[in-house]
Amino acid sequence: MSHDPNAPRFRVRPPAGWVNDPNGPFRWRDRYHLFHQHNPEAPVHANVHWGHVSSPDLAHWEHHPIALTPTPGGPDEAGCWSGCVVDDDGVPTAVYTGVDRHHTGLGTICLARAVVPDDETLTDWKPLPAPVLPGPPAGLDVTMFRDPFVFRSGGRRWAVVGAGHADGTPSVLLYDCDELTDWRFAGVLLDGNDPVAADVFGDKAVGWECPQLFATAGGEWVLVLSLWDGHPCHTGYLTGRLHPSADGGLSFEARTGGLLDHGRDFYAPAVLQEPDRALMWGWSWEAREQSEVDGAGWAGVLTAPRVVDTRPDGTLRVVPAPELELLRAPEPFVSAPRGPLPLPRSYDMTVTARGRTTVRLLRSASGAELTVVLDPDEGTVTLDRGDWPRSRPDGSAPIVVRAPAEEVRVLVDGSLVELFVDDRVTVTERVYRRPDDVAELEVTGLAGGVTGWELITRTAE
Numbered sequence: 001m002s003h004d005p006n007a008p009r010f011r012v013r014p015p016a017g018w019v020n021d022p023n024g025p026f027r028w029r030d031r032y033h034l035f036h037q038h039n040p041e042a043p044v045h046a047n048v049h050w051g052h053v054s055s056p057d058l059a060h061w062e063h064h065p066i067a068l069t070p071t072p073g074g075p076d077e078a079g080c081w082s083g084c085v086v087d088d089d090g091v092p093t094a095v096y097t098g099v100d101r102h103h104t105g106l107g108t109i110c111l112a113r114a115v116v117p118d119d120e121t122l123t124d125w126k127p128l129p130a131p132v133l134p135g136p137p138a139g140l141d142v143t144m145f146r147d148p149f150v151f152r153s154g155g156r157r158w159a160v161v162g163a164g165h166a167d168g169t170p171s172v173l174l175y176d177c178d179e180l181t182d183w184r185f186a187g188v189l190l191d192g193n194d195p196v197a198a199d200v201f202g203d204k205a206v207g208w209e210c211p212q213l214f215a216t217a218g219g220e221w222v223l224v225l226s227l228w229d230g231h232p233c234h235t236g237y238l239t240g241r242l243h244p245s246a247d248g249g250l251s252f253e254a255r256t257g258g259l260l261d262h263g264r265d266f267y268a269p270a271v272l273q274e275p276d277r278a279l280m281w282g283w284s285w286e287a288r289e290q291s292e293v294d295g296a297g298w299a300g301v302l303t304a305p306r307v308v309d310t311r312p313d314g315t316l317r318v319v320p321a322p323e324l325e326l327l328r329a330p331e332p333f334v335s336a337p338r339g340p341l342p343l344p345r346s347y348d349m350t351v352t353a354r355g356r357t358t359v360r361l362l363r364s365a366s367g368a369e370l371t372v373v374l375d376p377d378e379g380t381v382t383l384d385r386g387d388w389p390r391s392r393p394d395g396s397a398p399i400v401v402r403a404p405a406e407e408v409r410v411l412v413d414g415s416l417v418e419l420f421v422d423d424r425v426t427v428t429e430r431v432y433r434r435p436d437d438v439a440e441l442e443v444t445g446l447a448g449g450v451t452g453w454e455l456i457t458r459t460a461e
Helices: 195-201 290-296 322-327
Strands: 017-028 031-039 049-055 062-068 079-088 091-099 108-114 125-127 142-153 156-165 170-179 182-191 207-215 221-228 232-244 250-259 267-273 278-284 306-310 316-320 346-363 369-375 380-384 399-402 407-413 416-421 425-430 440-454
Touching: 017 049, 017 091, 017 278, 031 062, 031 079, 031 278, 062 091, 062 125, 079 108, 079 267, 091 142, 142 170, 142 207, 156 182, 156 221, 170 207, 170 221, 182 250, 195 232, 195 250, 207 232, 207 267, 221 250, 221 267, 232 267, 278 425, 316 416, 322 346, 369 407, 380 416, 380 425, 399 425
Parallel strands: 017 079, 017 267, 079 142
Antiparallel strands: 017 031, 031 049, 049 062, 079 091, 091 108, 108 125, 142 156, 156 170, 156 207, 170 182, 207 221, 221 232, 232 250, 267 278, 278 306, 306 316, 346 369, 346 407, 346 440, 369 380, 380 399, 407 416, 416 425
């Protein structure tokens, strides 16, 4: 692993190179498998492969050889882009976007099968020589086409594919793929003209990437969308009902939605539907200068796994996966509000507030402070990163989210900062410590309690 002090140690990230979208979270033989976009040669977005890790418990990850590699002269010669992994009659099968050297935003849908499906490590994969879908349907003027996600409804297997059209309308295309090698276009599941989608997202996107569609325990469906405006923009969600349509396809009736994460460094989440829950990982990109990235030799990290569900009003409930507690040290480093206290590089901390409470996490040589302010009376939580700028164009202004603001869980792993506000709102940001920064905890105001654990490497219990 990198010796860069800002490198996350406990989240999924290969030792070097580039990482972007998480792909194909999959449960097989009592292990979790997670794939991701990966350039093994340099910390830049090029030469995209599928990296591969697995875990028995969502906390301790083992790196495996690269799963998918571009095939010279093949449909994925310019990159194995995003997709999913499904169990196809006992054979783990990757369903992914292949791009060739001539692509202009239009991918093909490719398959690769595990060579030894009984091997729990799933280290060998063989791509099919030709795509199962060479491109988008004719007549819809599609200019962006990528990121298949396969799901089940009504006893059949379906897929959604992210799309954008020449007139600037984003959409999700639906396919019947009950037989994975035979795809039938089943219509536009939803587009940006839908009144709920238009109200929630406005005209922020010209394409919807990485669609993920999953059911909750209460029968609600959640459609996750990564908003593309020529560059990655935001990640949002819509909740609603999935109905059979008159033409034999499906229709999605949205009722509400919102931003999936209110930070500026979260994109392209992938979902694993389990029998009793849905797990989600996102990509957190770098927000520092490319010269610093080049010096570090790595770029990108996947977030902590999150459990996602819906409330009765259709809004999302998002919490860290409980398995993350396996990373906690046996004893907390703080168990009550107190004065300045050194903070470790990686920690898991919960703060409750009876009134306005300020939590300082970092102090610069100039005296600036990185703070989280909980204000239950105002119903807000504010992340103010002060003197820690971001290199990306959306800047470093304070982030204010509306929530009951009585509890915040703070997960910090190197430069990756994830806030979970009352299990209603998440904020993901990258904050890079400088050599003269002081990482220390100080809580002022009406805190009800502070408990924090250093993250350490432990044997799964």
